[in-house]
Amino acid sequence: MPYHQTLKNRRPGKLSGRANYDTWKVAIRYHLEDRESYAVCITATENAEKDRKARSALVSSVTSAVIKEIQSCETAKEMWDRLSKLYEDKNPNHFVSLNQEMFTTRLTRLENCSNMAEYLNKMKTIGMKMKRILPQYPDQAVAANILTNLPSHYRPLVMALENSVTDLTTDLVCERLLTESEKMDLPAQKALAAKYNNSNTGRNNDKKYFKGNCNRCGKYGHKSSDCRVNVKSKGDNHLRTHTFNHNKSEQSANNNSRHSKVKEAFISSNQNSICHRIPDKAWIIDSGATRHVTPYRDSFSSFEINK
Template sequence: MASNAVSVEKLKGRENFDVWKIAAKSYLVIRGLWDCFENELDAAATPVQIATDLKAKSELILLLETQNYSYIADALSAKSAWDSLTNAFEDTGLSRKVDLLKQLVELKLNECDSMEDYVNKMVMTSLKVKKAGLKIDDEVVASLMLAGLPADYKPLVMAVENSTKILTCDAVKTLLLQ
């Protein structure tokens, strides 16, 4: 019998919030509960809507490490629980922005396990930078991806430079993963 179980790493705190948020949202969409996290329960909610919201909040609780229960203990709805976690762990302060930007600029292929690992870290870090509130152009991310390559990739970088195509992150990602 095939299992439909979906495994989501539990929320530890700020250190895994960005990745957890993506996985948790996907899980809750699969479970058909994401609407509860987008819309607050209406005062005229039916018993079925109230039960669905309670189920959604319960599913969310099961995706947390126990030390994080305090953040949602007083939440009356699934949406307010989600919002509490976002407010607690989504760091958009200046020091976070600077740290993420530094990580993006300093990321190098030779510090990663593979090209796939490098590309994934570059893309995820650029997404974190954007989510932290910094506007970063796709061409800049593509350029940084090329800049993090070692010297033996110089012919590839020169070929991209001499190309007439517009430099995009997706184009560079595809090229590097071929």
């Protein structure tokens, strides 16, 4: 099928309501122009064949809920006007709500938009709706609102644009912001990649260190598959067992030696040479003691025998 025939047969997305009316209107217009039937939708042109094609295109490009709104229309123009009246936002009273929506739109993940492209698209859509209601609404106002609602780290770019001799336009602001956003995202992406690589490196390093004893040599810190002790055959199992038991015994002896040294240090503290310089009848004050004992009767000023 020729390419131009493919374009003619391609249908736009279905109109579901006011939310997607603006984009649907643009898409259906070009679709109708390809079918040479757009003129009968906006003028009272009497052409039965083109009117039939236009009505067919309109009905097939809306949802079943919207079809109920235009099923009583007799011509394509009646359908077009009915849809415009229902979903095209031209009510002057809506200008205030649109202005409030533009003012509250923010470029933050916690609020409205998660990235710059989404933020700019939403702001431009609101601006187009405001211009439709108020045609004299300046494009510079839309550009100014876009800059006003940016996070603080875009402040240098905002100041540069404010002091520029070039007139602010929505297209200029969007172009500069998209470029600046890409520059800011690049270091973040590199940092994320570096963090990912470091985390992988850590996992690889963990594989090199085994927390346990080797089943071959009995030493701590590696597996038997990584052991440097060369056991060539099954006949050398006694060597492996002997080595393991020897190292285990050696490790146990070292542990016992450490404990014995601690005990000896504790015992030797009772025989400290300082004690020999203390007089026999001297008292050593200990606030934590519950009882004081001495073999010397004359050390007490009063003495009572408990029976």
